Amino acid sequence: MSMQPAPTAITPCPLCGTPLRSTAESCSRCGAVRQFGPTRAESIRGALVGAVAAPAITAILQPSVIVLVCVAIAGLVGGFYVAHARHGADRWLPPSR
Numbered sequence: 001m002s003m004q005p006a007p008t009a010i011t012p013c014p015l016c017g018t019p020l021r022s023t024a025e026s027c028s029r030c031g032a033v034r035q036f037g038p039t040r041a042e043s044i045r046g047a048l049v050g051a052v053a054a055p056a057i058t059a060i061l062q063p064s065v066i067v068l069v070c071v072a073i074a075g076l077v078g079g080f081y082v083a084h085a086r087h088g089a090d091r092w093l094p095p096s097r
Ligand SMILES: [Zn+2]
Pocket: 013, 014, 015, 016, 017, 018, 027, 028, 029, 030, 031, 032
């Protein structure tokens, strides 16, 4: 039984190429940070896009204000989840973020 880690346990940093453990959450050389899912900004942006776009599309039907508010809330929630779905995998972000 070898104590050597599996070859897949070391992966290069996608930004600077420094070998990192596959479980590393940040790069010791360039400071890049592994990001799970969307960043806070991406979640907010997705929610805002949904909150604006959904009622804008619905307004074509000339609904009541109450309906528009409900659609905006639905768009807010929908956009939030779209942001999560779009950024479901791990990513590496530069340290400036
Ligand atoms: Zn790096």
